[in-house]
Amino acid sequence: MKPVRRKGGNRRLVLTLGGAVAGMFAFAFLLTPMYEVFCELTGLDSERLTRATRPAGSAVAAEIDENRTITVEFLTNTMNPAAWEFQPGDLSIEVTPGRTAETVFFAENLLPHDVISVTRPSVRPLEAVSHVSKQVCFCFEEQAFAAGERRELPMRFTIDSELPAHVETVTLAYTLFTAEPGIGGS
Numbered sequence: 214m215k216p217v218r219r220k221g222g223n224r225r226l227v228l229t230l231g232g233a234v235a236g237m238f239a240f241a242f243l244l245t246p247m248y249e250v251f252c253e254l255t256g257l258d259s260e261r262l263t264r265a266t267r268p269a270g271s272a273v274a275a276e277i278d279e280n281r282t283i284t285v286e287f288l289t290n291t292m293n294p295a296a297w298e299f300q301p302g303d304l305s306i307e308v309t310p311g312r313t314a315e316t317v318f319f320a321e322n323l324l325p326h327d328v329i330s331v332t333r334p335s336v337r338p339l340e341a342v343s344h345v346s347k348q349v350c351f352c353f354e355e356q357a358f359a360a361g362e363r364r365e366l367p368m369r370f371t372i373d374s375e376l377p378a379h380v381e382t383v384t385l386a387y388t389l390f391t392a393e394p395g396i397g398g399s
Contacts, residue, residue, distance in 0.1 A: 277311035278374040285372070287316065288386040296324050299389045302365075310374040318351065318366040320389065322358035330356045331392040337384040344376040345383065352387060 285308050287301035302317040322328050332352040336342045347353075351366035358364065372383060 276374045277309060279309060281310055281374075281378075282307045283310060283372055283376065283380070284382045285314070286382060286384045287318070288384060289318065289389070290386070291389045293391055296328065296391055297321065297330070297389055298323060298363075299387075308372055310372050310376055313348070313369055313371050315367065315369045318368065318387070319363065320351075320356070320358070320366055321363035322361060324360060326360050328358050329392050330358060331390045332356075333388045333390065335386040335388070337386070338380060341372070341376060341380055341383045344373045345385070346371045346373065355392060 284305055286305045287303060289299045289301055291297040291299045298319070298321040300319050302319060306314060306316060308314040320330065322330075334347075334350070334352045336345050347368065347370045349367055349369040351368065356364070356366070370385075376383075
């Protein structure tokens with residue numbers, strides 16, 4: 214008995230596989246926007262709340278609370294440790310609410326070619342998110358790094374004096390990603 218051959222079987226297989234490949238590309242393309250929507254809906258990511266709320270250099274009358282200090286911890290992570298060395302200059306600092314503080318981070322491209330970095334910030338505890346104002350931060354935009362380049366990344370921020378009194382420690386965490394130009398950035 215001869216095998217039954219379906220008409221258009223190869224064509225259907227090619228179309229199915231082509232559709233699967235197109236679906237994978239679409240999913241990869243939409244992953245970042247879907248992540249941002251998910252984080253906004255669940256409140257798991259504080260990025261949108263920690264962007265600069267005023268132009269750099271603008272004068273803002275902040276009430277300084279000289280009777281209080283807050284410990285600010287800095288954490289770093291990279292999604293590709295083989296490509297990056299990323300660390301805070303200080304593991305923690307003491308800040309006075311209402312007074313501008315400065316620190317630095319260090320990033321090094323360990324790859325033999327130029328890359329773009331994107332950094333996603335996070336603030337903990339969540340109730341501190343609206344009390345952190347960054348005036349200067351490497352997390353605001355993509356950073357281009359030459360092959361093997363090591364760079365100091367400054368950050369200037371203020372924790373306002375309205376931070377609830379029971380919050381004594383604020384953690385500012387940053388995750389560094391390798392990105393294509395024009396993708397990501399915050």
